[in-house]
Amino acid sequence: MKNSKAYLSPWPLILQAWHTQRLGHALVIQGSQEKADLLATALSRQMTCEEVGDRGCECRSCSRDIFDHPDVLHIQPEKDRIRREQLQIVLQHINRPPLWSHHLVIWVDQAHRLTEAAQNYLLKSLEEPPRYVTFIFVTEQIHGLLPTVRSRCQFLRADPDIQDDDTHFDPDQFFADNDLTKEQLIQFSYWVRTQYRRHQNKAWLELWEASYQAFHHLNANGSQDLIKEILRDVFDHVRQ
Ligand SMILES: [Zn+2]
Known part of the structure; x- marks a missing residue:
């Protein structure tokens, strides 16, 4: 994929x-570490995900700590x-198919710390990775x-490109x-993400994931009422 100045977000x-x-099969995520x-x-x-990636999925992969998943190779x-x-x-493993899922993720943390020799070594893998590798x-x-x-x-x-100051967001109004x-x-x-960062509570993370799924359903012309009902259920659970 050609380098594009346009960043994909949110x-x-x-x-x-x-x-x-x-x-693309090679992604650069730029932003603060968190x-x-x-x-x-x-x-x-x-x-x-071994199912369709829905929120609350309980497949083997979604139940696993992401840093302890056999198909997520983490480099620090x-x-x-x-x-x-x-x-x-790490890269000697990329020619073996994923063990659990359909995808193998090579996650390179603090990628600017790759030495020049390491980056040059990477080039060939970036050029022609197996189709299941990202x-x-x-x-x-x-x-x-x-x-x-x-x-x-x-x-x-x-x-985010959009202001994520949550002080003006009213969830009750939203619902x-x-x-x-x-x-x-x-x-x-x-707003949910801000709450998650503030409270570091897994329930907020679930609601955050639910809002992504909701976006996907909305894009697919899903029922607005149903989407809100699902979000509301998770939201009520979070507020308990
Ligand atoms: Zn899953």
């Missing part, structure tokens, strides 16, 4: 791209660098990646409204 559009197979981690986690979950810097030798050990590079500094690497990647932004627009749903999703 999450509902990323999810849509995934479902319509328009997501936001980028959440996005990389959500993507890895989608990609390795060692002593501030990610060296070629470290990559070699590379996810998480970084706050995309210029730490060589132009040759960047040109093979699609860019996702973990920071009381008769209509449900994509913009409202995106605002709702950001």
Whole structure:
């Protein structure tokens, strides 16, 4: 995929791209570590789900800690660098099909810490990866990646384009409204995410995931009433 200056964001559009197979096999997630981690986690979950990726899925993969999933290979810097030798050990696994799911995720944390030798070593894998492989590079500094690497990647932004200040968001108003627009749903999703970051409570994370699914259903012309009813159920559960 050609390097594009356009960043794909926010999450509902990323999810849509995934479902319509328009997501590249090498992704760069740019943003603060915290936001980028959440996005990389959500993507890895989608990609390795053994069912259809719905919220609350209890498939073997969704029940597993994402950092302990056999089809998610996680690479982190060692002593501030990610060296070629470290990559070699991981990349020798990419020609084996996924063990549990249909997808193998190579998640490279702090990708700007890849040495130049490591990045050059990566190029061939980025050029012709097996069809079930997706590379996810998480970084706050995309210029730490060589132009040759960047040109093979699609860019996702973990920071929302939309103001996610939640002080003006009223969930009761959201549920009381008769209509449900994509913009409202995106605002709702950001508000939920802010709550999650504040409370670090798994129930909020579930609601956040539910709002992504809702966006997907809305895009597929699902019933607005039904979507709200489902969100409301999860929301009531969170507030308990
Ligand atoms: Zn699942």
